[in-house]
Amino acid sequence: DQQVxxxxxxxxxxxxxxxxxxxxxxxxMFDYFLWYKKYxxxxxxxxxxxxSIKDKNEDGRFTxxxxxxxxxxxxxxxxxxxxxxxxxxxxxSGYGGATNKLIFGTGTLLAVQP
Amino acid sequence: EADxxxxxxxxxxxxxKKITLECSQTMGHDKMYWYQxxxxxxxxxxxxxxxxxxxxxxDLSSESTVSRIRTEHFxxxxxxxxxxxxxxxxxxxxxxxxxxxxxxxxxGTRLSIL
Numbered sequence: 324d325q326q327v328x329x330x331x332x333x334x335x336x337x338x339x340x341x342x343x344x345x346x347x348x349x350x351x352m353f354d355y356f357l358w359y360k361k362y363x364x365x366x367x368x369x370x371x372x373x374x375s376i377k378d379k380n381e382d383g384r385f386t387x388x389x390x391x392x393x394x395x396x397x398x399x400x401x402x403x404x405x406x407x408x409x410x411x412x413x414x415x416s417g418y419g420g421a422t423n424k425l426i427f428g429t430g431t432l433l434a435v436q437p
Numbered sequence: 438e439a440d441x442x443x444x445x446x447x448x449x450x451x452x453x454k455k456i457t458l459e460c461s462q463t464m465g466h467d468k469m470y471w472y473q474x475x476x477x478x479x480x481x482x483x484x485x486x487x488x489x490x491x492x493x494x495x496d497l498s499s500e501s502t503v504s505r506i507r508t509e510h511f512x513x514x515x516x517x518x519x520x521x522x523x524x525x526x527x528x529x530x531x532x533x534x535x536x537x538x539x540x541x542x543x544x545g546t547r548l549s550i551l
Contacts, residue, residue, distance in 0.1 A: 325479070332477070357539065366441075366527055366542030367480075412480070424496070425540060427472075427480040 326350045327415050329428035337436050342400040344431050346413030349394065353415040357425070358387060358398050361410045370411075371398070403435045440464055443528050443543035451551050456515045458546045460528030469511040470540060472527040473497060480527060486511060487533075518550045 328347045336342045346356075354375045359367035373380040373387045373396065380387050386399045400407055413428040441462040450456060462469065467488045472480040472495075482495030486505040500522070501515050511530075515522055525547050529540040 327479070359542075364544065366443075366529075366544045368542070369539035372539065424482055424485065426496075429477065429479045 324349070325428075326353075327413055327426050327428040329411075329413055329431050331431050332429070333432040333434070335434045335436060336403045338405055339402045342398075342403045342407065342433055342435065344398040344400075344411050344413075344433065346396050346398075346428055347394060348396075348415050350415070350417070350426075351394070352417045353426075354417040355415065356387070356389060356396050357414045357416075358385075359412040359414060359427075360407075361412060361430070367412055400433075403433075405435050405437050408433055408435045441528060441530055441541050441543040443526075443546050445546060446544065447547050447549075449549045449551065450518060452517075452519055454518050456518050456548070458513045458526055458528075458548070460511045460513070460543060461509050462511075462530040462541070463509060464530060464532075464541065465508065466530035466541075467508065467533045468531045468538075468540075469505065470529045470531075471495070471501075471503060471511070471513050472529065473499065474525045474527060474545075484513065518548075520550045523548060523550050 357372040358370040360370050361367040371382050371385050389396045410430040410432050412430045414425045416425045444459045469486045471484040474480045481497035483499040484503040486492045525545050527545045528543045531538040531540045
């Protein structure tokens with residue numbers, strides 16, 4: 324059973340508009356959440372993270388929001404640029420036991436149209 | 438900029454062959470990981486190491502083996518390749534500390550077993 328779910332396999336957005344990528348999780352023991360970006364034929368690169376003690380973390384055009392009660396997080400990209408076109412993976416981890424490793428979602432392919 | 442290298446980038450080989458996928462990092466990271474990813478699917482952790490002479494199996498059962506004799510080197514070996522081993526293999530490393538430390542990924546090896 325998937326513990327981290329990205330239910331939208333793809334998303335298309337116009338350049339300059341906001342991109343919102345969503346992620347849901349089932350394990351309440353997760354303490355940290357990370358977003359990775361992956362271009363074709365390259366490995367994933369770390370984008371931004373958030374701890375469970377926060378509900379928002381911002382880094383330039385990228386903001387991650389965490390709603391613990393809903394077990395939901397989202398990545399906002401504003402404004403979107405064509406270079407943002409990539410697969411975005413959500414990942415979660417926690418301290419100890421079975422959660423002491425990164426668990427990845429299946430990814431969302433973002434296409435930013437010029 | 439992350440410095441983690443995987444070779445080969447692509448490998449097409451026949452059934453029954455012994456294969457070693459190389460992974461090296463120059464960041465002095467204690468933690469290293471191997472993931473397996475099929476198209477459109479999540480990354481599955483198959484092996485990890487928290488330091489020299491330490492290796493553990495990940496969440497996804499794999500017929501591969503790993504070794505960690507030097508901090509910078511974490512090779513993965515398949516003794517007898519089969520078509521079911523066809524996949525992309527991604528190596529990653531991270532600094533010691535809590536699980537939220539970002540993992541730095543190599544560009545992967547795409548393996549095809551005929």
